[in-house]
Amino acid sequence: MITKNNSLTSVIGIDVGKTKIQIGIVSDFGKIIHKKWYKMNSDSQEKSVECIHNSLCNFVDQYAGFNVSAVGVGLVGHVDPDKGIWQSAINIPIFQSVPLAEMIHEKIKLPVFLDNDVNSATLAEMQWGVGQKSGDFIYLNVGTGIAMGIVSNSQLYRGVANYAGEAGKMLINSCIDGYHYLETVSSGGGMITRAVDGFHLYPTSVLSELQKRNKLNSSTIFQAADNGDKLAKIVSEQAIEGLGIGTTNILNLFNPEYIVFGGGVFNHKAVISKIKQFVDDYTLPVTKKNLKSVRVTELNHNDVGLLGAASVALKNVESYVRE
Incomplete structure (x- = not known):
């Protein structure tokens, strides 16, 4: 024992x-x-x-x-x-x-x-990661779902019922088919669901075969998109756009020094660079001026x-x- x-x-x-x-x-x-x-x-x-x-x-x-x-x-x-x-x-x-x-x-x-x-x-992150540099940061986890931790003045903000930070339930605008929760578009689980929903429109997509082999996940969707698969490109582009919108909203709301990402979606290294570009284009000037870094966690995610x-x-x- x-x-x-x-x-x-x-x-x-x-x-x-x-x-x-x-x-x-x-x-x-x-x-x-x-x-x-x-x-x-x-x-x-x-x-x-x-x-x-x-x-x-x-x-x-x-x-x-x-x-x-x-x-x-x-x-x-x-x-x-x-x-x-x-x-x-x-x-x-x-x-x-x-x-x-x-x-x-x-x-x-x-x-x-x-x-x-x-x-x-x-x-x-507070104990071993970015918290060693800053007491004001956002940790945004993008895995099967999406949620965030909010740290202000070196304290974790929990809300009245320890339920603050449900960023995945943020409504975003997808230009193709209306409004969705952020995590239904941009989480790993959301990407899989949207891919499966698209099989009838793209029956020759490699994603269908990946699902049959139980290998359909955010990493394989991003890889298929890089290889030119049309359905994978739609799903991945909408996921990244959603993360860009969500991240910009979070930054403008909370004005942190750092925003740190974790979760399996960031195994695909191009995602963070595309989010950075979105943040650079749309974040408010004062928020952007005081934002020190947009990064993937330095802890093993x-x-x-x-x-x-x-x-x-x-x-x-x-x-x-x-x-």
């Missing part, structure tokens, strides 16, 4: 997504000591929670004897970090409140802390969710130990 370590040198992080769970042991310097991916079963609330428990038990068994201080969990959806409750989620069918912190604690006898996954990733979950544990465990 993994045992409690009061020296605060390492914690377990659990990053829970719609299709995958990443679990790791992370030091207080942000070094990932061990990590492992698990497949997520999101067919129902019961199966989702069971999958988290089973994945953690497997990880704990594998690294038995390793001393850690606490467990941090980053979750999609609405989380009450003070009570340790996963209240609801859209991408994963959580329709009734789950006292997940208590449930995990009963299994492994360590203090357990929860937060929303993008808030968690923003905490990682494939691990930022795990680092975020670890940050939740590290942020909370010191006061827990003192008590």
Whole structure:
């Protein structure tokens, strides 16, 4: 069994997504000591929670004897970090409140802390990323969905119900077919859906074959667009335009020093340069003058969710130990 370590040198992080769970042991310097991916079963609330428990038990068994201080969990959806409750989620069918912190604690006898996954990733940026340079930045995660963390005066802005930052629900104008939420156009999940919806208009698109081989994702859509596939070009161009519109709106609203992007969409390196051009063309002069950088996270964005979950544990465990 993994045992409690009061020296605060390492914690377990659990990053829970719609299709995958990443679990790791992370030091207080942000070094990932061990990590492992698990497949997520999101067919129902019961199966989702069971999958988290089973994945953690497997990880704990594998690294038995390793001393850690606490467990941090980053979750999609609405989380009450003070009570340790996963209240609801859209991408994963959580329709009734789950006292997940208590449930995990009963299994492994360590203090357990929860937060929303993008808030968690923003905490990682505060601790080990751009937060070392600035107390005023936006972290925008573009993965299966889209959400952002807002940091002002070195404090994470949470809103009244810990639900601030749902940038993916921003309405944008797509010139072809009306108004859409940003994430239905520009997230990885949105790009896949729009590609599939276009198969009947572009039956010879390579994207159809990629879907049959279970290889349709934002990276393969961008690559197909670069290779001249017409449907892929439409989907990718609309996605980038949406990100340009959304980013400009966010910058003009919040006037940060930095905006930092994470998520699988930025595996395609051309995306960030095109967003920068959009920002340069449309951001208000005062906002643009004081904006120091538009960048992809310098943290490993494939691990930022795990680092975020670890940050939740590290942020909370010191006061827990003192008590």
